[in-house]
Amino acid sequence: MVAEVRLIPCLKDNYAVLLHDPSGATALVDAPDAAPIRAALEAADWRLSDLLVTHHHGDHTAGIAELKKQFNCRVIAPRREAAKIPGVDVTVREGDFVTIGTMVGRVLETPGHTNGHIAYWFKQEKLAFVGDTLFSVGCGRVIEGTPEVMWQSLLKLRGLPPDTQVYCGHEYTAANVHFALTIEPNNAALRARAEEVVALCGEGRPTIPTTISSEKSTNPFLRADLPSLAAAVNRPDDGGAQIFAVIRARKDKF
Numbered sequence: 001m002v003a004e005v006r007l008i009p010c011l012k013d014n015y016a017v018l019l020h021d022p023s024g025a026t027a028l029v030d031a032p033d034a035a036p037i038r039a040a041l042e043a044a045d046w047r048l049s050d051l052l053v054t055h056h057h058g059d060h061t062a063g064i065a066e067l068k069k070q071f072n073c074r075v076i077a078p079r080r081e082a083a084k085i086p087g088v089d090v091t092v093r094e095g096d097f098v099t100i101g102t103m104v105g106r107v108l109e110t111p112g113h114t115n116g117h118i119a120y121w122f123k124q125e126k127l128a129f130v131g132d133t134l135f136s137v138g139c140g141r142v143i144e145g146t147p148e149v150m151w152q153s154l155l156k157l158r159g160l161p162p163d164t165q166v167y168c169g170h171e172y173t174a175a176n177v178h179f180a181l182t183i184e185p186n187n188a189a190l191r192a193r194a195e196e197v198v199a200l201c202g203e204g205r206p207t208i209p210t211t212i213s214s215e216k217s218t219n220p221f222l223r224a225d226l227p228s229l230a231a232a233v234n235r236p237d238d239g240g241a242q243i244f245a246v247i248r249a250r251k252d253k254f
């Protein structure tokens with residue numbers, strides 16, 4: 001028996017994810033909106049046992065109160081942001097483990113988008129839930145942290161096993177691919193991903209999950225320490241954090 005994962009589109013372009021353990025436990029990662037999540041739970045006949053929060057933004061937390069009221073689920077959230085998140089039962093930080101039935105997830109602190117942002121990595125199941133830190137072919141805006149802090153968080157995620165399935169908080173891939181092609185127009189893996197994304201979006205299908213392996217070959221924000229990226233932005237003498245900052249600033253204006 002293996003874990004089942006269900007991606008739930010919410011609001012305009014958010015994703016929530018259900019993670020179901022054969023033992024019966026079901027965790028939700030982020031709660032943008034209670035209604036579609038409740039519908040997905042009912043359709044699968046799953047009962048929500050745990051709610052894992054990645055960060056405090058409203059489009060990840062607005063559904064918590066309603067879902068907790070209905071399911072009395074355990075709400076797990078980053079310690080550094082617990083005061084900004086409703087209904088928190090358990091706070092976690094780097095290196096802590098969360099147990100969902102028989103599944104064990106490790107907490108990775110990934111600050112930058114927000115200062116307390118965390119990701120959840122289920123090593124055995126080869127799954128990572130990365131919120132708004134890493135997107136497919138992109139990354140979150142650096143809202144509370146610095147580019148250096150965000151770069152370190154991305155390096156942490158880049159270091160996960162290549163075959164890890166990555167679930168992020170938004171469907172931004174098509175726009176991200178457009179931007180990435182302005183940085184690396186000749187990246188063959190990126191061009192292949194672009195075609196794939198056009199096909200998926202054309203069918204109204206999600207581009208998520210992605211994998212660490214795919215992101216390492218296509219995502220300019222994970223590739224900022226490669227000489228080819230430094231050359232692409234005309235900063236041959238700069239290091240990864242500096243190149244990352246340049247690319248992030250360009251994306252913000254794109």
Ligand SMILES: [Zn+2]
Pocket residue numbers: 055057113132
């Ligand atoms: Zn956010």
